Amino acid sequence: MKSMLTRLLACAVLLFIGGWTHAADGNEILKRVDRNLEPESYEMFRKLINIEPDGTKKEFVLYSVKKGRDKIVALFLAPPSDKGRATLRLGDNMWLYIPNVGKPVRITSLQSVIGGVFNNADILRIDYTAEYNAEGVTEEKDAHVLALKARTGEVAYDRLKMWVDRKLILPVKIEAYAASGMLIKTLHFKDIQDFGGGIRRPATVETDSPLYKGYKSVMLYSQLKKRELPDEVFTLNYLPRVEDLRK
Amino acid sequence: MRRLWFVCWVLLAAMPARGAETYSFDATEFQKKPYELNGYVEFRYDRFRLNNSGAQYQLNNYLAPRVNLERTTALFKPSGKMRSGDFTLNARAHVEFQHDTVDSARTGRFDELYASYKPQPGFTLDAGKTALKWGKGYAWNPVGFVERLKDPNDPELAREGFTALSADFIRNFDGLLQTVAFTPVLLPARSHLNGDFGQPGHNNVAAKLYLLYRDTDIDFMFLSKGSRTRRVGVDFSRNVTSNLEVHGEWARVEDVQRRVTDAAGNVTASVANAHSYLLGVRYLTEREATLIAEYYRNGGGYGDSELRGFYQLADSAYRQFLATGVTAPLQRTQNLSQSGYGRPNAGRNYFYLRASQKEPFDILYFTPSVTLIANLNDRSVSVAPEMLYTGITNVELRLRTFFLSGSNYTEFGEKQNRRRLELMVRLYF
Numbered sequence: 001m002k003s004m005l006t007r008l009l010a011c012a013v014l015l016f017i018g019g020w021t022h023a024a025d026g027n028e029i030l031k032r033v034d035r036n037l038e039p040e041s042y043e044m045f046r047k048l049i050n051i052e053p054d055g056t057k058k059e060f061v062l063y064s065v066k067k068g069r070d071k072i073v074a075l076f077l078a079p080p081s082d083k084g085r086a087t088l089r090l091g092d093n094m095w096l097y098i099p100n101v102g103k104p105v106r107i108t109s110l111q112s113v114i115g116g117v118f119n120n121a122d123i124l125r126i127d128y129t130a131e132y133n134a135e136g137v138t139e140e141k142d143a144h145v146l147a148l149k150a151r152t153g154e155v156a157y158d159r160l161k162m163w164v165d166r167k168l169i170l171p172v173k174i175e176a177y178a179a180s181g182m183l184i185k186t187l188h189f190k191d192i193q194d195f196g197g198g199i200r201r202p203a204t205v206e207t208d209s210p211l212y213k214g215y216k217s218v219m220l221y222s223q224l225k226k227r228e229l230p231d232e233v234f235t236l237n238y239l240p241r242v243e244d245l246r247k
Numbered sequence: 248m249r250r251l252w253f254v255c256w257v258l259l260a261a262m263p264a265r266g267a268e269t270y271s272f273d274a275t276e277f278q279k280k281p282y283e284l285n286g287y288v289e290f291r292y293d294r295f296r297l298n299n300s301g302a303q304y305q306l307n308n309y310l311a312p313r314v315n316l317e318r319t320t321a322l323f324k325p326s327g328k329m330r331s332g333d334f335t336l337n338a339r340a341h342v343e344f345q346h347d348t349v350d351s352a353r354t355g356r357f358d359e360l361y362a363s364y365k366p367q368p369g370f371t372l373d374a375g376k377t378a379l380k381w382g383k384g385y386a387w388n389p390v391g392f393v394e395r396l397k398d399p400n401d402p403e404l405a406r407e408g409f410t411a412l413s414a415d416f417i418r419n420f421d422g423l424l425q426t427v428a429f430t431p432v433l434l435p436a437r438s439h440l441n442g443d444f445g446q447p448g449h450n451n452v453a454a455k456l457y458l459l460y461r462d463t464d465i466d467f468m469f470l471s472k473g474s475r476t477r478r479v480g481v482d483f484s485r486n487v488t489s490n491l492e493v494h495g496e497w498a499r500v501e502d503v504q505r506r507v508t509d510a511a512g513n514v515t516a517s518v519a520n521a522h523s524y525l526l527g528v529r530y531l532t533e534r535e536a537t538l539i540a541e542y543y544r545n546g547g548g549y550g551d552s553e554l555r556g557f558y559q560l561a562d563s564a565y566r567q568f569l570a571t572g573v574t575a576p577l578q579r580t581q582n583l584s585q586s587g588y589g590r591p592n593a594g595r596n597y598f599y600l601r602a603s604q605k606e607p608f609d610i611l612y613f614t615p616s617v618t619l620i621a622n623l624n625d626r627s628v629s630v631a632p633e634m635l636y637t638g639i640t641n642v643e644l645r646l647r648t649f650f651l652s653g654s655n656y657t658e659f660g661e662k663q664n665r666r667r668l669e670l671m672v673r674l675y676f
Binding site for chain 2: 045046047049050052056058059061063077078079080081083084090091092093094098099100101102103105106108109111112153154155156191203204212213215218220221222223229230231232233234235236237238241243244246247
């Protein structure tokens with residue numbers, strides 16, 4: 001009986017260590033995914049295209065700067081109806097500045113300032129490691145599949161399932177789930193390009209959602225490069241002046 | 248024929264298959280330019296169903312009674328920037344043509360025209376006409392000490408600024424106190440400059456101190472005694488959960504002058520400090536409906552009996568005019584209206600609720616909403632359903648109606664109109 005108990009205990013310890021190692025590996029992969037996608041501090045331009053089932057498109061162009069793991073600001077450059085809008089994210093805090101309103105107001109990560117499939121959390125994405133913890137890794141032929149769980153209840157998607165290219169350590173596909181287990185959206189990473197400065201990553205992210213059947217959103221990246229900025233840029237008072245950062 | 252088939256085959260093969268569309272984006276065309284011009288043109292049609300028994304109607308229309316009023320408005324709001332090194336010249340103009348059943352009017356002005364000096368992100372100096380917006384409230388801002396009154400029916404409308412010299416200092420820290428920002432303002436008031444800010448002949452000093460502390464926005468504001476009486480205030484805003492935000496404002500305004508009339512026209516003048524405050528929430532439901540609810544205590548406002556006294560006075564002045572043709576009592580009542588009773592939301596306790604649903608029935612860019620403003624003292628209300636569509640690039644379409652209701656001698660029961668229909672088209676460039 002005693003040896004039986006000892007064996008069971010040993011199995012439990014091994015399983016625990018195995019699980020912990022897996023999670024640790026997962027977080028290590030996730031950390032590499034973050035840095036392969038973007039430098040920790042950068043500037044970039046993005047075009048967001050919302051495509052309706054009949055093919056009608058609406059496009060937005062954003063300029064973004066990020067610092068550290070959880071500070072990011074995005075400025076709308078087009079279309080003219082949205083030009084000058086700016087959004088700021090500091091960890092779980094988000095604000096929106098609309099030129100007509102003239103002052104920033106707090107918004108939530110699940111809202112969408114542009115409508116369509118993308119929400120604020122997609123536009124103001126911070127490092128995956130800042131928001132998610134890897135609970136496990138399974139292996140497929142060409143990919144690691146990470147099971148990610150949100151670190152807090154403030155995060156837009158409770159769980160992510162991320163397929164990571166085994167050679168490039170870049171995401172290929174991400175499924176985003178609500179706390180209820182419902183699939184909210186799927187992101188497909190495509191078109192790997194060299195952005196210079198050692199940055200080689202997908203230049204296109206296509207998103208579809210079972211909540212918006214037939215609709216699709218596409219995010220295109222351009223001029224992504226490393227840039228260091230002072231902390232004062234990532235403040236409420238600076239939000240109306242973000243466009244000054246563009247060179 | 249075979250050659251034709253071959254050409255067709257090559258063309259078809261060259262066409263990208265549906266669903267495999269490729270996209271490209273080059274940001275070169277979005278580089279910053281030294282000059283910038285954008286803005287919008289707005290066309291609006293309003294039809295008012297007038298409230299013939301309302302005090303505000305009687306005071307404004309006693310010489311030319313009518314049932315309906317139609318108004319068309321064309322508004323041009325261009326804004327531009329000119330950059331040179333650390334300097335920027337900013338301008339936002341307002342050109343409006345309005346024609347209604349009674350009259351036509353033209354307005355032309357700069358809402359903002361100011362120069363900015365920005366040598367580094369932590370410091371900015373602005374000089375000129377600029378619209379400062381203080382406070383966290385959506386419909387009202389009791390701490391908006393250096394700005395023009397907000398219209399709760401259109402809280403997001405751009406407003407005209409005042410000419411001022413202001414600076415902005417920002418510092419960031421590690422720890423619980425993440426940001427400190429200080430905004431001092433010097434606002435001179437002369438008969439020809441900021442003449443409508445208050446009593447001329449004063450150099451008014453105001454300031455705002457902003458803190459981001461423990462993920463909470465906190466502001467402290469003050470305005471020195473000068474053109475307006477001295478006032479201090481504080482506001483806050485915080486995300487409690489990922490879908491719930493709470494905010495509030497509190498303001499103390501010293502030496503508020505109030506003229507209160509009774510139904511017989513006996514006016515009592517008093518001076519006292521007024522405390523106003525606002526508490527509000529913004530909540531996003533699972534079905535992506537946004538609710539904004541606010542309670543506003545207007546410390547300098549009129550109580551139920553004070554408003555009733557004014558409306559009874561207006562009613563009796565109008566009856567006297569109908570019986571005798573004498574206009575003097577109506578004109579006296581009009582003067583009282585201009586000294587406070589005629590302000591939008593002149594009462595003391597209000598509740599505001601706005602519920603909007605993002606893209607219902609999978610209709611992208613379509614947002615229906617309804618806004619309710621209630622005077623909690625006299626239980627009169629304004630309800631405004633609205634439909635907004637932004638699906639056409641650079642075009643905004645809005646259809647809105649207002650239904651005002653309340654018994655006799657209540658705020659919304661005595662307004663100039665009972666119903667209003669508004670159609671608006673806005674074209675951005």
